[in-house]
Amino acid sequence: MAPARYSLGAILLHWLIAAALAFQIVFADSLEGPRGPDLFARFQLHKSVGITILLLSVLRVGWRLLAPRPAPVPGPKWAMTLSGLVHLGFYVVMIGAPLTGWILVSTSDIRVDTLLFGSVPWPHLPAPQWMGEPAEALHEILPKIGIALFVLHVAGALRHQYLLGTPILARMLPGGHGKAVGAAALAAAIIIGAVVLGKVADPKGAKAAPVSAVEAAPSNIAPAQDDIAPVESSKAAEDDHAKLVAEAEVEASAKPRNWALSPGGRLNFTAQWNGEPVNGSFSKWSSNILFAPEALEASGIDVSIDLTSVDTGDSQRDGTLTASDFFDTARFTKASYRATRFKSLGGDRYRADGALTLRGVSKPVPLNFTLTITGNTARARGTATIDRTSFGVGQGDFAGTTEIAGPVAISFDFSATAKD
Structure with a gap:
């Protein structure tokens, strides 16, 4: 029999990826402006979070294939088809956005090594140079698609929870167990927290400045x-000359x-x-x-x-x-x-x-x-x-x-x- 709730691993991966995506989309607004130390540090954090999302998403796909999950909620064919497309779209965004970013970095004329969170070396992809331009276009479009999918996903969950009376929110929240209000509040808190963090994060300011x-x-x-300032008298000039001669004699020996x-x-x-x-x-x-x-x-x-x-x-x-x-x-x-x-x-x-x-x-x-x-x-x-x-x-x-x-x-x- 299919379980009533998702496994703890699936729940943790779901919300870690959701929070990281919300952070990444909001934080991307700070990647504009003149290049400098601050912008450099922001791009490094953006790359680190992006690769983290990619790795978590690959793990989530594997988990989905191996771990048992609740049965789909029955409903009209159009609703179930739309739900399936939304979930598929999320996987495309979760994997495609960081992957195109990785290609973009790997094909850039400016070669910058990637260290995840300043510690773990991450290699460049052996991608041909021509892939850089289409990867950049997709990298800009996919987050917008992700926002649209998020709106549809939330609307679908609220429809099931409050219009159809199906306690769907509790299936994907730890400790929910049918408590709709608590589940919705926790879900909102996770996303809002990620959005706020994306607005206030300052990777450069968090590091101590090296000694100047x-x-x-x-x-x-x-x-x-x-x-050399002019001398005031011939006597002073003679004294200076004698001093220079003496110093030269000492230096010679x-x-x-x-x-x-x-x-x-x-x-x-x-x-x-x-x-x-x-x-x-x-x-x-x-x-x-x-x-x-x-x-x-x-x-x-x-x-x-x-x-x-x-x-x-x-x-x-x-x-x-x-x-x-x-x-x-x-x-x-x-x-x-x-x-x-x-x-x-x-x-x-x-x-x-x-x-x-x-x-x-x-x-x-x-x-x-x-x-x-x-x-x-x-x-x-x-x-x-x-x-x-x-x-x-x-x-x-x-x-x-x-x-x-x-x-x-x-x-x-x-x-x-x-x-x-």
């Missing part, structure tokens, strides 16, 4: 000053020291995406440092940065940065900065004139830094600004600077110990 590279930068670093990086150093960057800062860092970098304030002519630094270690606080965005449109780590795993020219700016302030090599492109990049040396220990803090477009970082839709600004702020803060 700008905040990490020391505030006492002054810009390079290439112009001095030798730079070798320094080894101490653990805990930071190499940060800040980019602007539609006016919002995106802060990041590199966790793996090394350097050869040969430096002494009294031997600037013989000093030099050579820094190697592992681009695959980029961390912006969002693993999916990090995957995009290492892809071919940005760092292209498949071809260029490392960036490097080399400098052999240094200038004292007075006190503990210096300027390095070096070259950054990124994506196979080398460009001059000056940086200002402070250096404090106490015995065999030194601490260096500094800043620089680079133009990402000069290095080809950002291809295709991101080649321009309308969405992602060209200038990127760099800051570093590390300690080192003298080797000799």
